[in-house]
Amino acid sequence: ETGVTQSPTHLIKTRGQQVTLRCSSQSGHNTVSWYQQALGQGPQFIFQYYREEENGRGNFPPRFSGLQFPNYSSELNVNALELDDSALYLCASSFRLGVNYGYTFGSGTRLTVV
């Protein structure tokens, strides 16, 4: 079975631009969560999608938005990029709701905003 795949692996954007990050969940997983990991910090929860609906959101502004598709893959969109958005963005999938069932993380997308 394939794991969680994220694309692109690295990205450089200019402040004010928009970016879309992509995630293919592990086979059989219907739940996708997105995390932001700034340098020297642990991952921070952005939001989760379950069966194409947003199912919980962390403390991130509305310019962070997402989508989940019928095949359970997902996108993270960030508008009006700010320098502080520079971070590693991690996608995690699971086969059920709830952290207790274990998350499988992708390798992440390293976003640099200049």
Place this chain on the structure above:
Amino acid sequence: DQQVKQNSPSLSVQEGRISILNCDYTNSMFDYFLWYKKYPAEGPTFLISISSIKDKNEDGRFTVFLNKSAKHLSLHIVPSQPGDSAVYFCAASANNNNDMRFGAGTRLTVKP
């Protein structure tokens, strides 16, 4: 707000000895705790977890201890191996909530 804290950014141990990684939390609503391991250029991988109804969970060389009164948990790795060298994250959630809170991580180096 840092609800999960890992106060040691790094830890170095000799191969074969015990590694003890510590984690403190402030939110008394947390009832499920997890440890993740992260190698460079890879995503975190789940290692071991513990529910608040237990005070110990063991899986091979890895044991997690939970002290609810102190709001403290620790991960013991015995014996430590060079392949265990990685960044270890402690995470916690409340009511099986999807908002899993992570600590900043501890970089473990196991020397041959």
